[in-house]
Amino acid sequence: MTGIKSHELVERALELSRADGCLALVDEDTTANLRWADNALTTNGVTHGRRLTVVATVDGAEGTASGVVAREAVTPADVEELVRAAEAAARAAGPAEDARPLLVGDRVSADFTEGPAATSIDVFRSFAPALGSAFARARAAGQALYGFARHEMSSTYLGTSGGLRLRHDQPTGSLELNAKAGRSSAWAGAATRDFRDIHLDALHTELDERLGWGKRRIDLPAGRYETLVPPSALADLMITMHWSMGARDAVEGRTVFSRPNGASKIGERLARLPLTLRSDPAEPGLESAPFLLTHSSDPDTSVFDNGLPLGPTDWIRDGELANLMTSRHTAALTGLPVRPAGDNLVLSTADQAAAPTLAEMVANTGRGLLLTCLWYIREVDPATLLLTGLTRDGVYLVEDGQVVGEVNNFRFNESPVDLLGRITEAGRTERCLPREWSDWFSRAAMPAVRVPDFNMSSVSKAS
Numbered sequence: 001m002t003g004i005k006s007h008e009l010v011e012r013a014l015e016l017s018r019a020d021g022c023l024a025l026v027d028e029d030t031t032a033n034l035r036w037a038d039n040a041l042t043t044n045g046v047t048h049g050r051r052l053t054v055v056a057t058v059d060g061a062e063g064t065a066s067g068v069v070a071r072e073a074v075t076p077a078d079v080e081e082l083v084r085a086a087e088a089a090a091r092a093a094g095p096a097e098d099a100r101p102l103l104v105g106d107r108v109s110a111d112f113t114e115g116p117a118a119t120s121i122d123v124f125r126s127f128a129p130a131l132g133s134a135f136a137r138a139r140a141a142g143q144a145l146y147g148f149a150r151h152e153m154s155s156t157y158l159g160t161s162g163g164l165r166l167r168h169d170q171p172t173g174s175l176e177l178n179a180k181a182g183r184s185s186a187w188a189g190a191a192t193r194d195f196r197d198i199h200l201d202a203l204h205t206e207l208d209e210r211l212g213w214g215k216r217r218i219d220l221p222a223g224r225y226e227t228l229v230p231p232s233a234l235a236d237l238m239i240t241m242h243w244s245m246g247a248r249d250a251v252e253g254r255t256v257f258s259r260p261n262g263a264s265k266i267g268e269r270l271a272r273l274p275l276t277l278r279s280d281p282a283e284p285g286l287e288s289a290p291f292l293l294t295h296s297s298d299p300d301t302s303v304f305d306n307g308l309p310l311g312p313t314d315w316i317r318d319g320e321l322a323n324l325m326t327s328r329h330t331a332a333l334t335g336l337p338v339r340p341a342g343d344n345l346v347l348s349t350a351d352q353a354a355a356p357t358l359a360e361m362v363a364n365t366g367r368g369l370l371l372t373c374l375w376y377i378r379e380v381d382p383a384t385l386l387l388t389g390l391t392r393d394g395v396y397l398v399e400d401g402q403v404v405g406e407v408n409n410f411r412f413n414e415s416p417v418d419l420l421g422r423i424t425e426a427g428r429t430e431r432c433l434p435r436e437w438s439d440w441f442s443r444a445a446m447p448a449v450r451v452p453d454f455n456m457s458s459v460s461k462a463s
Contacts, residue, residue: 004076006050007113007167010159012076013054016083019090020064021057021102023160023306025295026050028116032123035148039135046121050074053295055303056086057102063095068296068303098302098329104162107307116155117169123151123195127175130200137204138179143211145204147177151195156293164307168289174438175200178393179207184214184406187372187393189232189433191442193285210372210394216405218397220459226368227454228361228398231432231446233374237387237416238277238347238446239437240377244385245315246300247324247334256385256417257324264324266336271319271420274350279342280312285431286443288343300341302327313339316420318350344443348429355428358448363401369454370396370403373435374412385415389436390460410456425450 004012006026013024028050035043053070067089071082127149138145151173158166173192177200178185186207192198229237250257250264257265281290292308294301305327314322323339331338349355362370377389391409398404427448434444 006116006155006157009052009074009079010157012079013052013083014159014161016080017056017087017161019056019087020059021161023055023102023158025053025293025306026157028155029152030118030120031150031152032119032121033148033150034124034128034131036131037146038144039138044121052079052082054083054086056083056090057099058087058090060095064099065090065093066096066099066303067091067093070295098297098304098327100302100304100328102160102162102304103164103307104160106163108165109167112157112165112167117153119151119153119171124149127195127198127200134200134204141208143179143181145177145179147175149175149195158293158307160307166291166307168291168293170289172442174433174442176433177203177207179204179211181211183217184211185393186210186214187435189435189438191431191433191444210396213396213403214394214406218405218407220397220407222410222456222458224453224455226365227451228358228365228368228370228448229451229454230358230371230448231430232435233371234347234446234449235345235432235434235444236374236377236436237414237419238345239434239441239444240387241385241416242315242341242345244382245324247326247336248299248330250324251334255382256415257321265321266324267320269320270316270417271423273423273426274318275316275347275420275423275426276314276318276350277316277345277347278312278314279344280346281310281343283344283346286344286346286445288443292340300325300327300330302329304328305340308338308340310340313342345441346429346445347447348445349426349447352428355426355447357428361425361427361448361450362398362403365398365401368398369407370398375436377436380413385417386413387415388413390462392462409460409462411458411460413455413457419451422451422453423449424452
């Protein structure tokens with residue numbers, strides 16, 4: 001992007017501001033992608049985008065109002081117009097309920113004045129040849145491979161009128177691979193920071209095995225089944241639950257985490273096993289911004305909190321609800337600690353060395369189902385966090401420790417909170433790609449779990 005550097009764009013917006021307070025966010029994004037179908041590459045390319053977000057705050061007799069305006073592809077000539085628009089929006093707005101003083105201080109990232117990080121098609125240097133080999137292998141086996149690989153690098157620059165100058169670079173990568181043979185379809189996915197840890201041959205071998213299982217088709221009715229839920233499917237359920245862990249909604253009686261008379265379920269046991277659900281911006285392989293970056297306010301997040309330092313947070317600790325999400329505003333309302341939402345999510349048992357692999361869990365199953373992934377997840381009842389959705393790309397029957405065939409798909413009805421209390425076994429935690437929510441939340445590590453009575457509410461015709 002020519003004309004003005006990222007950090008200069010921040011400084012220019014702050015210099016032009018006539019508001020009582022101002023913060024500016026510049027996002028520089030590059031994305032590289034590959035797509036393929038029927039054992040052939042179909043598209044590839046790289047895109048680049050820039051966005052400037054200005055938050056102006058105006059003090060008044062009744063409180064502080066805020067105005068937020070964002071624009072893509074900003075040039076130097078656009079900055080003043082955007083700043084004035086944010087100020088006008090603030091003056092036109094009523095006092096912001098979540099208003100708090102913008103953060104002040106002399107925190108300055110060492111690389112704040114450096115150019116943005118970027119990705120390129122070169123990120124697939126080792127992956128692309130492996131993909132070509134996978135195409136040849138699939139053709140020889142009578143399979144067809146479909147899927148995509150995506151890598152994004154986002155550099156975000158934050159400046160406030162109070163002196164903060166912060167910058168964060170966030171790499172995000174994902175791979176989704178589908179193999180089809182006859183009526184059977186199998187899916188595998190992986191999340192990555194740089195594609196150097198993607199082992200495509202191993203993923204293809206996993207899909208080979210599943211397509212082999214699919215050669216025998218077994219029809220089963222709806223009902224409750226002992227079910228092995230793999231990390232990807234569990235991640236989608238736990239992410240949905242995490243998004244519902246707002247403290248304000250809980251104390252106001254609107255969620256599954258509510259108790260009567262303005263109380264929450266903090267301190268109550270949710271899982272019979274000593275499971276811990278946590279977020280940590282320094283989690284190896286799942287690193288995320290160590291300070292809050294947000295472009296808008298919602299019930300659990302406030303633009304006034306931009307730059308707030310983030311640390312490790314246990315949401316569930318040893319089976320008990322430990323924290324709910326708060327901004328500075330909702331923490332004051334609820335009397336709870338300030339706990340912003342995390343950008344990664346890890347569920348684990350304390351003794352990882354003793355935790356079984358998914359293969360070991362299959363071997364210890366008398367009769368049950370093995371899922372691959374879930375999709376089209378929707379909320380049915382916020383009071384219980386009842387969800388519905390469909391199974392996809394492989395549900396398998398296990399008998400006497402062996403997978404004996406592929407069964408039909410189901411619609412399920414489950415609450416992840418209720419499900420936590422029914423898990424009887426948790427496996428080894430591993431990084432995974434949440435299939436349903438990967439476009440919004442891809443940094444997750446989960447175990448496979450055993451649920452004795454997963455509710456397959458009806459048979460689905462989805463294939």
